[in-house]
Amino acid sequence: MTVAAAPRRARLDASLPVLGVLALVLCVLVLLPLGWLLWYGFTDKTGAPTLANFARLATDRSFVGPFLSTIAIALGVATLSCVVATPLAWLVARTDMPGHRLVRLLVMASFVTPPFLGAIAWEILAAPNSGLLNQWYRALLGLDPYAHVFDIYTVEGLTFVMGCYAFPYVFVLVANALERIPAELEDASAILGGGRWHTFRRVSLPIVLPSLLAGALIAFLQAMTQFGAPAILALPAGFHVITTKIWSLFQFPPDPHLAAAASLPLLLLTLLLLRGQHWLLKGRGYTVIGGKSGPPRRIALGAWRWPAFLFALAIVALPVLLPYAALLKTAVVRTVSEPLTWSALTWRNFRFVFTEFSATRLALANTFILGVLSATMGTALALVVAFLAARRLLPGARLLGFLATAPAAIPGIVLGVGLFLAYTRPPFVLYGTLMILLLAFVTIELPAAYQQLQAALAGLHPELEEASRILGASRLTALRHITAPLLRSSVVATWCFIFIGAIRELSATIMLTTANTKLVSVIIYDLNESGDLGAISVLGISLLVLTFVTVAIANRLPTLGRGGTAP
Amino acid sequence: MERKTMTMTPHSPARTIVLAALGALVAAAASAAPAPNPVTPELIEAAKKEGSVVFYTAMDVEVGAKLGTAFEAKYPGISAQVERSGAERIFQRVAQEYASNIHAVDAIDSSDVAHLLYWKRQGMLAQYQPEDVPRWPQGARDADGYYAANRATLSVVGYNTKLVTPAEAPKSYADLLDPKWKGKIVKAHPGYSGNIMTATFELSRALGWDYFKKLGQQQIMQVQSSTEPPKKLALGERPLMFDGNEYNALLVKARGAPVAIVYPSEGTPLVSGSAGVMKDAPHPNAGRLFISFLFSREGQQLLVDMGQLRSFHPDVKEPADRIPLSSIKLLTADPAEQEKAVEEIKRRYAEYFGT
Numbered sequence: 001m002t003v004a005a006a007p008r009r010a011r012l013d014a015s016l017p018v019l020g021v022l023a024l025v026l027c028v029l030v031l032l033p034l035g036w037l038l039w040y041g042f043t044d045k046t047g048a049p050t051l052a053n054f055a056r057l058a059t060d061r062s063f064v065g066p067f068l069s070t071i072a073i074a075l076g077v078a079t080l081s082c083v084v085a086t087p088l089a090w091l092v093a094r095t096d097m098p099g100h101r102l103v104r105l106l107v108m109a110s111f112v113t114p115p116f117l118g119a120i121a122w123e124i125l126a127a128p129n130s131g132l133l134n135q136w137y138r139a140l141l142g143l144d145p146y147a148h149v150f151d152i153y154t155v156e157g158l159t160f161v162m163g164c165y166a167f168p169y170v171f172v173l174v175a176n177a178l179e180r181i182p183a184e185l186e187d188a189s190a191i192l193g194g195g196r197w198h199t200f201r202r203v204s205l206p207i208v209l210p211s212l213l214a215g216a217l218i219a220f221l222q223a224m225t226q227f228g229a230p231a232i233l234a235l236p237a238g239f240h241v242i243t244t245k246i247w248s249l250f251q252f253p254p255d256p257h258l259a260a261a262a263s264l265p266l267l268l269l270t271l272l273l274l275r276g277q278h279w280l281l282k283g284r285g286y287t288v289i290g291g292k293s294g295p296p297r298r299i300a301l302g303a304w305r306w307p308a309f310l311f312a313l314a315i316v317a318l319p320v321l322l323p324y325a326a327l328l329k330t331a332v333v334r335t336v337s338e339p340l341t342w343s344a345l346t347w348r349n350f351r352f353v354f355t356e357f358s359a360t361r362l363a364l365a366n367t368f369i370l371g372v373l374s375a376t377m378g379t380a381l382a383l384v385v386a387f388l389a390a391r392r393l394l395p396g397a398r399l400l401g402f403l404a405t406a407p408a409a410i411p412g413i414v415l416g417v418g419l420f421l422a423y424t425r426p427p428f429v430l431y432g433t434l435m436i437l438l439l440a441f442v443t444i445e446l447p448a449a450y451q452q453l454q455a456a457l458a459g460l461h462p463e464l465e466e467a468s469r470i471l472g473a474s475r476l477t478a479l480r481h482i483t484a485p486l487l488r489s490s491v492v493a494t495w496c497f498i499f500i501g502a503i504r505e506l507s508a509t510i511m512l513t514t515a516n517t518k519l520v521s522v523i524i525y526d527l528n529e530s531g532d533l534g535a536i537s538v539l540g541i542s543l544l545v546l547t548f549v550t551v552a553i554a555n556r557l558p559t560l561g562r563g564g565t566a567p
Numbered sequence: 568m569e570r571k572t573m574t575m576t577p578h579s580p581a582r583t584i585v586l587a588a589l590g591a592l593v594a595a596a597a598s599a600a601p602a603p604n605p606v607t608p609e610l611i612e613a614a615k616k617e618g619s620v621v622f623y624t625a626m627d628v629e630v631g632a633k634l635g636t637a638f639e640a641k642y643p644g645i646s647a648q649v650e651r652s653g654a655e656r657i658f659q660r661v662a663q664e665y666a667s668n669i670h671a672v673d674a675i676d677s678s679d680v681a682h683l684l685y686w687k688r689q690g691m692l693a694q695y696q697p698e699d700v701p702r703w704p705q706g707a708r709d710a711d712g713y714y715a716a717n718r719a720t721l722s723v724v725g726y727n728t729k730l731v732t733p734a735e736a737p738k739s740y741a742d743l744l745d746p747k748w749k750g751k752i753v754k755a756h757p758g759y760s761g762n763i764m765t766a767t768f769e770l771s772r773a774l775g776w777d778y779f780k781k782l783g784q785q786q787i788m789q790v791q792s793s794t795e796p797p798k799k800l801a802l803g804e805r806p807l808m809f810d811g812n813e814y815n816a817l818l819v820k821a822r823g824a825p826v827a828i829v830y831p832s833e834g835t836p837l838v839s840g841s842a843g844v845m846k847d848a849p850h851p852n853a854g855r856l857f858i859s860f861l862f863s864r865e866g867q868q869l870l871v872d873m874g875q876l877r878s879f880h881p882d883v884k885e886p887a888d889r890i891p892l893s894s895i896k897l898l899t900a901d902p903a904e905q906e907k908a909v910e911e912i913k914r915r916y917a918e919y920f921g922t
Binding site: 062065128145146235236239240248250254335356358425431432514515516518527529531533 | 635650656666787788801909
């Protein structure tokens with residue numbers, strides 16, 4: 001702006017209209033699909049109000065079963081994630097375990113891996129008869145053809161796979177919390193006579209506990225609302241979870257009313273859990289006064305250093321090393337059960353995917369464009385909302401913050417159903433465009449993005465902005481030139497987070513794609529439906545390469561992310 | 568007519584059998600079919616101007632893709648976008664798109680004839696009969712010229728020859744209820760696959776629902792598409808398949824997989840896939856050209872040779888190493904009856920198999 005000399009109050013600050021537009025955008029994003037969802041849930045095919053949908057949900061065994069298995073699996077995933085992630089986070093954050101950077105990197109790789117891809121890779125590894133691990137097991141012990149140790153097509157198998165791709169959430173939160181414990185606090189406890197165990201129990205644990213709980217909750221919600229892994233593993237196992245059941249309601253003849261009604265319990269449960277977390281943590285947030293006073297001391301493991309490393313490596317082998325190896329092998333051989341020899345190698349799968357299969361190029365392009373757009377728009381929106389909310393510039397700014405967090409309570413498939421109902425009719429006919437997917441991704445990722453940026457903003461002093469404001473810059477200019485650059489690494493991290501989220505997403509996507517708006521995730525799902533593992537592996541590897549390269553570039557762009565870290 | 572089984576004499580030519588099997592199914596309405604539409608230079612020119620064609624199909628993804636490539640090779644300048652998914656998903660997708668006024672699809676193929684019936688009734692199909700289609704057996708084409716069967720296959724039983732010897736292999740559907748096969752059978756799902764919907768309808772009429780209730784106790788491995796069980800069989804994931812496309816089984820066999828096909832003694836479900844052009848096709852000429860190619864001798868021979876499908880084209884040469892339809896006892900379905908039974912099939916299936 002060139003009007004630096006003009007008196008500040010003489011011209012209209014852009015903040016007010018911006019705030020209004022933002023509030024409107026957020027309202028439309030969140031409330032429109034939810035409104036349609038409620039309307040459909042409480043009406044029948046003729047549009048007359050009814051509770052029959054819910055009566056059917058509560059009495060039909062084919063609905064009650066999926067609800068119960070969903071909750072059991074989600075509890076299993078949350079427990080598994082905590083049990084695995086907590087020791088791993090401790091080893092990485094607080095001990096002198098060798099290779100802790102490598103382990104952290106591999107945990108991030110498992111975060112980047114879409115769960116549906118992981119599920120397919122685990123089919124290749126641990127299907128009871130054709131699974132590579134079971135084949136090796138039989139060959140090793142000379143057992144008969146049907147002997148197996150693993151069966152991925154079971155409730156346990158599904159829980160395991162979902163846990164593989166949910167535990168990074170717990171890991172990141174707990175590792176960060178462990179790193180924030182200042183050494184002084186633990187020293188103080190030791191000086192006062194507290195033993196190591198006592199210090200851990202009375203000092204470290206209470207500081208970490210809220211993060212652990214928050215992580216468990218995220219893992220639970222992820223598992224409850226996920227579509228990809230269950231769609232791939234639950235059907236062969238002969239059961240439904242609620243997301244696959246909702247999906248099946250859109251088969252011919254579709255019943256959107258029942259689907260909307262079946263979505264509402266998920267929404268309700270999510271809201272209750274988020275409230276519960278809030279209530280549990282109320283007054284329990286430990287503020288470590290003085291911030292990061294000293295780097296946390298790394299505990300010397302002594303003789304246990306290498307065993308610890310092997311343990312960590314074994315854990316990350318499950319979500320990353322083994323599945324990636326399985327995908328690579330499947331991509332380059334004719335049939336995956338063949339031993340890996342020179343004569344077994346073939347380019348057939350690559351040739352098919354890149355020259356014969358007409359959907360590949362469009363899907364890769366769509367995925368990339370959509371990932372970049374969602375990440376950019378989502379970050380921008382989250383940044384502005386976080387800024388307004390954090391600085392409380394106007395009354396009502398906190399409401400914006402609430403609206404931005406609200407989508408956290410909407411599971412992907414519910415949002416998918418809601419968006420489908422909302423945007424297949426006037427005034428917004430967006431179904432069949434990339435726009436509807438963009439809306440879905442931005443909405444789904446907004447809460448996490450907002451919270452990350454809000455946390456980052458809380459650590460920034462407003463004086464700098466005030467200074468530029470005194471010099472006549474508008475709030476938005478101050479945000480652009482002063483605040484945003486200071487937040488650089490957080491902004492890049494948020495951008496990458498949304499990008500990865502968009503790549504991983506399948507539950508809303510599956511409801512919203514059409515032939516011309518196909519994404520790689522959906523064609524992988526379609527190919528899985530007909531069992532084309534070779535083509536899936538090639539596409540999956542391409543998708544992973546695309547993601548890793550994009551995240552690496554985003555972190556290396558000098559103007560954006562100097563010193564930034566991947567999420 | 569609800570159920571129809573017939574045994575063919577081994578000497579009668581396959582096309583007569585097919586004619587007999589299917590001809591009786593569709594009421595031989597004497598309504599005048601439209602004149603067939605030859606491929607004219609004008610059509611090719613107009614199609615080239617449109618530049619591309621979108622084909623939704625339930626055929627196997629590789630077979631569909633190769634058909635698209637062959638079309639592109641024959642008509643350079645027109646790109647074929649082949650969108651493969653299960654027939655029921657195609658149906659659902661088209662319904663969603665049309666409800667939102669999105670007309671993305673030009674030519675469409677489904678393995679569930681009931682879908683074509685529905686689209687025709689809704690006025691979504693264009694009346695377009697490719698040149699050779701009048702020579703199709705009567706039951707394999709719409710009397711009003713809106714669609715015709717572009718392919719047929721059988722839903723067959725199969726086994727992995729490394730895991731099961733021919734002697735112990737099941738010979739009939741009844742054999743599959745033997746407790747020794749518990750946990751050993753893979754099966755596709757009628758909620759996803761049009762082929763399996765049709766096959767399930769035919770089998771429920773031939774064997775009764777009680778049979779499926781017992782089958783549900785066999786710890787079936789459930790997959791979605793009828794193209795998948797042969798692939799699971801090839802991998803050795805399960806030694807037996809209850810249903811799955813004959814053409815996929817022949818394809819994996821040709822690639823060297825240890826797969827053998829069984830035509831059960833009770834009869835084998837014959838499933839035809841039908842195709843037509845959409846009335847509101849975004850590329851109407853390219854869509855017509857594509858359908859003409861699909862139904863031409865060239866296109867049909869391609870599906871037979873490369874895709875191991877069965878064809879109704881009278882000039883198509885049957886591969887020498889394949890068992891002709893004439894020596895297989897066939898089960899067939901009346902599309903209109905099948906359309907009425909869809910809800911019941913889904914409900915019972917969910918009850919017996921849990922999915």
